[in-house]
Structures are given as structure tokens and as C-alpha cells.
Amino acid sequence: MGTSKRCSILLPLVFFIIFRENSRTTVFGFTGNNEQKVEAMHDSPQFSSELRVHDLEDDDDWQMVGKNGNQFVVNGQPFYVNGFNTYWLMVFAADQSTRGKVSELFQQASSVGLTVCRTWAFNDGQWRALQKSPSVYDEEVFKALDFVVSEAKKYKIRLILSLVNNWDAYGGKAQYVKWGKAAGLNLTSDDEFFSHPTLRSYYKAHVKAVLNRVNTLTNITYKDDPTIFGWELMNEPRCTSDPSGDTLQSWISEMAVYVKSLDAKHLVEVGLEGFYGPSAPARTQFNPNSYATQVGTDFIRNHQALGVDFASVHIYADSWISQTISDAHLQFTTSWMQAHIEDAEKYLGMPVIFSEFGVSTKDPGYNSTFRDTLIGTVYKTILNSTKKGGSGAGSLLWQVFPDGTDYMDDGYAIVLPKSPSTSNIISLHSTRLAIFNSMCSWKCHWGCKKKDALETLLYHDEL
Numbered sequence: 001m002g003t004s005k006r007c008s009i010l011l012p013l014v015f016f017i018i019f020r021e022n023s024r025t026t027v028f029g030f031t032g033n034n035e036q037k038v039e040a041m042h043d044s045p046q047f048s049s050e051l052r053v054h055d056l057e058d059d060d061d062w063q064m065v066g067k068n069g070n071q072f073v074v075n076g077q078p079f080y081v082n083g084f085n086t087y088w089l090m091v092f093a094a095d096q097s098t099r100g101k102v103s104e105l106f107q108q109a110s111s112v113g114l115t116v117c118r119t120w121a122f123n124d125g126q127w128r129a130l131q132k133s134p135s136v137y138d139e140e141v142f143k144a145l146d147f148v149v150s151e152a153k154k155y156k157i158r159l160i161l162s163l164v165n166n167w168d169a170y171g172g173k174a175q176y177v178k179w180g181k182a183a184g185l186n187l188t189s190d191d192e193f194f195s196h197p198t199l200r201s202y203y204k205a206h207v208k209a210v211l212n213r214v215n216t217l218t219n220i221t222y223k224d225d226p227t228i229f230g231w232e233l234m235n236e237p238r239c240t241s242d243p244s245g246d247t248l249q250s251w252i253s254e255m256a257v258y259v260k261s262l263d264a265k266h267l268v269e270v271g272l273e274g275f276y277g278p279s280a281p282a283r284t285q286f287n288p289n290s291y292a293t294q295v296g297t298d299f300i301r302n303h304q305a306l307g308v309d310f311a312s313v314h315i316y317a318d319s320w321i322s323q324t325i326s327d328a329h330l331q332f333t334t335s336w337m338q339a340h341i342e343d344a345e346k347y348l349g350m351p352v353i354f355s356e357f358g359v360s361t362k363d364p365g366y367n368s369t370f371r372d373t374l375i376g377t378v379y380k381t382i383l384n385s386t387k388k389g390g391s392g393a394g395s396l397l398w399q400v401f402p403d404g405t406d407y408m409d410d411g412y413a414i415v416l417p418k419s420p421s422t423s424n425i426i427s428l429h430s431t432r433l434a435i436f437n438s439m440c441s442w443k444c445h446w447g448c449k450k451k452d453a454l455e456t457l458l459y460h461d462e463l
Contacts (some may be wrong), residue, residue: 005052007127027158044099046301064226064265065158065308070344070351070391072267080433081353081394083116083160084109084133086401087170088408090120091128093151094144102148106155106404106417112423113430116229116398117152118355119143121210123163124171125178128249128309131171134179134202137209147443149227150217158229160355160396161222162271163207173234176202191241191296192249209230211262219374223263228268230239231259235270236314239296245277248296249305256307269353274299284359286339288320288332299340303348310350310393315338315357315378325365330377333357337381337392344391351393354378358398371414372421379429394433 061075072079086105094096109117123130123141130141152159165172173193180199181188193199193373211223222228234256239248252270259268276283277298286294303311315336317329337354344352357378359371378395385392401413416423 007159012313027067039283040198051144062153062156062226063230065267067351070349070393071389072310072351072393074341080437080440081116081349081396082114082430083112083118083394083396084120084400085356085396085398087118087120087162087399089117089148090130090141090145091123092144092405093147094128094141099144099147101402101405103151103286105400106151106157107400108402109400110155110157112416112427113434114400114426115156115160115430116160116394116396118160118162118168118232119148119214120165120235121439122170122206123162124164124175124206126171129171131206131209135205141158141215145214146215146261146269149215149222149225152216152223153227158227159270160229160232161210162232162235163210164203164240166234189241191239194237194239194247200251203255207255208262211259223426225267228266230269230309232261232269232312233259236273237297238273238452242296243278245279245296245301249298249301252302252308253305256305257260260307266459268307269310269312269355270302270305270308271355272297272302272312272314274336275313277301280343283339285344286336288317288336299348300343303344303350308350311340311344311348311352311391312355313337314350315354318359318363323363323454325359325363325367325370329359330374333374333377334381337378340386341381341392344373348391351390352391353393354382354395356398357395358412358414362411368419368421372425375425379425383429383432386433 061077063075065079066073072081089102089105093102106117115238121130127381128141129138130145131137133398149159164176168174174190176193176199177187177190179197179202180192183198185196185198187196187199193203211221213222213224214220215222218225233252237248237252239251240243242248254267256270275292275297277293277294277296279298279301283300287293298312299313302308315333317332318325319331335339340352340354344350357374359366359374375397382392384390384396397414398412399410399414401409402414403415403417405413414422416426
């Protein structure tokens with residue numbers, strides 16, 4: 001899209017923000033009672049019409065997400081991410097009675113400015129399986145994934161598609177081992193998923209099937225579709241049978257290059273939780289516990305594999321440190337994030353997305369105020385990197401659900417219409433990132449003083 005058109009879209013948003021600042025209802029740096037200011041802003045009709053994040057991007061900009069150093073870019077513009085996880089979208093889309101929940105979710109997520117969703121592009125050998133056996137697919141379930149991709153595009157949401165699970169849910173590496181045993185292979189560990197050549201070939205065949213899939217609703221091949229942000233090799237890979245990390249490193253190196261050989265356009269990430277391993281002993285101090293060093297992953301080394309474009313980190317203080325809610329969770333979250341942002345800049349030269357983070361309502365001492373504080377802590381750490389042009393490229397909540405899906409809730413689900421304070425925090429962060437993503441357009445009719453004034457608003461330290 002041309003520069004002048006983008007300016008015409010951005011200017012009302014800018015003037016609205018400046019107006020709010022001058023009237024002391026500060027959008028980017030709160031004054032007075034923060035909660036009241038947020039509520040006042042969201043009650044305003046201007047918020048719904050002028051701060052709609054996806055209004056800053058139209059179809060001309062619906063291009064492939066790329067990378068420039070430690071930033072994501074779209075159409076030459078920075079693309080900082082505020083996103084979420086909802087892993088079960090394909091399964092819900094496969095049933096007409098629940099398919100509407102997919103659209104409902106995307107609509108609600110879009111309304112608070114969320115622009116990226118991470119979800120599963122696998123379901124191996126389980127109920128309503130996508131892959132019933134190696135290279136044998138249920139076409140109706142594949143059509144359900146087609147629907148998820150096409151519906152995401154309607155709401156200007158891009159997808160990170162994960163290709164297999166480390167865990168047993170939805171099949172995972174254990175299902176691949178079962179298939180191997182059924183074929184007569186002598187397998188003794190689920191970790192042989194990473195090392196046995198036949199199981200590697202099963203995985204590659206699945207990757208090929210997904211990337212070469214032609215969407216039955218859009219007629220666009222997945223590997224050519226800008227709606228897909230990128231490919232995730234595996235959800236939370238671990239190989240505890242080889243704490244040295246060599247086995248997993250070999251698998252990552254082979255699979256990242258294989259994905260790139262089929263699809264050079266899309267970005268690739270591993271799907272790691274972010275634990276430091278033997279290649280960086282000085283950094284293991286940031287791990288949540290000593291066990292994290294023994295699971296066969298190695299944050300820096302794993303992300304140095306050829307074909308890996310950006311880093312992923314998960315944040316679960318309530319699982320890794322202590323279940324009981326405490327300020328220690330916030331302290332860990334900040335130091336964990338800062339360490340990985342620093343390493344992404346110093347050693348990797350790539351963006352890092354904190355692709356899962358949240359807190360469970362089942363934790364002792366849980367309350368919604370703490371959840372909001374945790375989310376705010378993550379967002380503030382991202383913004384502190386953003387304002388310096390650093391590698392902190394975004395975050396994905398675990399997880400956002402539409403109403404009426406409580407039976408899928410693992411304790412972390414956020415139902416936006418039922419969580420107004422959390423929705424407000426998400427909206428504010430989305431707005432900040434959307435304006436930053438449009439900074440390159442300020443060269444049109446904007447002088448340095450005006451640009452500096454807006455940056456002051458955007459980067460106010462208070463959240």
C-alpha cells in the first residue's frame with residue numbers, strides 16, 4: 001500500500017492519542033487511577049473505530065512475514081507481535097456443531113488487536129485424527145484446517161502452525177513410535193522419534209503433506225499463503241534420553257533444512273521452551289531449576305541450526321518454580337525474558353517470541369489481579385526491548401478461548417468478554433505495537449518534532 005494511504009489511516013489514531021494525552025486521559029502512560037483511565041478509553045466510541053489495530057493494514061499489505069535482522073517485517077514495515085494460542089481450532093472446525101467457535105474466537109481476538117495465533121497442524125492417530133497413520137489423512141479434518149486458515153485471514157490474524165507434539169496429547173512423538181512398532185521396528189523409547197530414520201521419514205512426509213496442501217476454500221497452497229506466519233517444528237521438544245543435546249540438535253538441523261527445502265518463503269522456528277543447556281553453562285543460572293538443564297534442549301545451540309529464523313521461549317513460573325502464586329513468579333519472568341532477549345541479540349541475531357505464557361486459575365493464591373500483573377510484566381519487558389530496536393519481537397498468551405468452551409480449559413484460558421480488565425491490557429499493548437509497526441510511514445508529512453512527541457507517548461515507561 002502507498003505511503004500516503006497509510007498516513008491517512010494512521011493520522012486519526014495519532015491525533016486521538018495526542019488528544020487523550022492533552023486531556024489527561026493518557027493512553028500510553030497512565031495518570032491518576034489507571035484502571036479508570038483504561039475503562040474510560042475502552043468505553044469511548046473512538047476506541048472501537050480509531051484504535052482498531054487491523055485497520056492499519058489492508059489487503060495490499062497481506063504479504064509474507066519476513067525477517068530483517070532481529071525484527072519481523074511485513075511489506076518493509078516492522079511487525080511486532082501481540083498474539084495468543086488456541087491449539088484445538090482444527091478439531092473444533094471438523095465438527096459443524098463447534099465450527100462457529102473458531103470464527104467467534106478470531107472475531108474476539110481481532111477486536112483487542114491480537115494479530116497472531118499459534119495452533120496445531122497435527123492430530124496423529126487420535127480421536128478425529130488428521131493423520132490416521134503415516135501419510136494417511138482424513139480429508140474432512142484437513143478441510144477443517146483449511147477453514148481455520150481461511151477464517152484467520154478474514155480477521156487479519158496470521159498463524160504459527162505447529163507440526164507435531166512432544167507430548168502424548170494429539171498423538172505426539174509417542175504415536176510415531178507406536179506406528180514404527182506396528183511396522184516391525186525395534187523401538188524402546190519415545191525419544192527414538194528423533195533418531196530412527198524411519199520415524200524421521202514419517203515426520204518429513206507429514207511436513208510435506210501440510211506444506212503442499214492446497215486449501216480447498218482459498219485454492220492457495222499452504223507454503224504460498226501469507227496467512228501463515230511460520231512453521232513450528234515441534235511443540236516443546238525434549239529428549240531426556242540424551243542430556244548432551246546432540247540427538248535433538250541433529251533432528252533440528254535436519255528438519256529445519258528440510259522445511260526450507262520445501263518452503264523458502266515462510267519463517268521457521270523450533271518450538272522450544274527456552275532451557276539453557278551444555279553449550280552455555282554460564283546461562284544455566286537463568287533456568288528455573290536444575291532439571292531444565294537435563295532435558296536435552298539447548299536454547300542457544302538449537303537456534304543456531306541452519307534454517308531456523310526466530311527463537312521461541314515459554315514462560316511457566318507456576319509450573320517450573322512453585323505452583324503457589326508469589327512475587328517470585330514475576331521476578332523470574334522478567335529475568336527469564338531479559339536473558340533470552342539478550343542472547344537473541346548477542347548470539348543469534350534473530351527475533352525471539354515468548355510463544356506461551358500465562359498463569360492457571362487452579363494455582364493456590366490465584367486472582368485475576370495477579371494474572372493482569374503477570375501479563376503486564378511480559379508486555380512491559382517486550383516494550384522495553386522494542387523501544388531499543390531489540391530482539392524482543394512479541395508474545396503469545398496461553399491461551400484465549402471463546403465462551404462456552406470451558407470443558408477444554410486447562411486453567412489458563414482467558415475468555416475475553418468475561419475478562420474486561422485483562423482485555424483492556426491486551427488492547428493497550430496491541431495499540432502500542434500497531435503504532436510502532438507503522439513508524440516507517442511517519443516520513444510522510446511528519447516532522448521530527450511530531451515524531452519525537454509521539455515516540456514519547458509510545459514508550460512511556462509506565463504500564
